[in-house]
Amino acid sequence: SQQGEEDPQALSIQEGENATMNCSYKTSINNLQWYRQNSGRGLVHLILIRSNEREKHSGRLRVTLDTSKKSSSLLITASRAADTASYFCATPEAGGTSYGKLTFGQGTILTVHP
């Protein structure tokens, strides 16, 4: 069963605009991770936020986590055409296992038009 669900399924914006993607999950977690997948390539880890963190930044990425609402958001500021990709949230398997087993959401397809 899906643990993380992304919203929206697809997002189309112009270069320079900000892109916001949301992820909701069902059970308690100790961290949440975001990955990017370019067309025809594997997933690339972007950022990890721990359950005791509310917000985290990495370059043009800003991630928030609201454990009370079981939701996270990924904001990409000043988007570029190269940001065009699918974005996935991933959470440890329900039950808080520490074995590195992640469940991925269905992803948000981001298209940035030059």
Added chain:
Amino acid sequence: DAGVIQSPRHEVTEMGQEVTLRCKPISGHDYLFWYRQTMMRGLELLIYFNNNVPIDDSGMPEDRFSAKMPNASFSTLKIQPSEPRDSAVYFCASSFRQGSYEPQHFGDGTRLSIL
């Protein structure tokens, strides 16, 4: 550093044939994961290994699928006999040491088409 290396990148074969997918994880990584990605089901974990030992194979769809890791630098995923519904992109990923805080590093996948 070399990333996770998968081969072949593309495989087209006829139903009933045996298919073998290969993966070389990042050196020093203790965990290796096999995933399958389809439009309908998204990214599914099939099986993962710790120090070459299979830990959880609950995602393997049926007995036609098998995976091995004979040493720390090589793993295979085999499908025999293959069926059209096995068509998907298969990813291998590896991570360093135990823990859900460790990011996973993915290969570029094998796009498998069963005719």
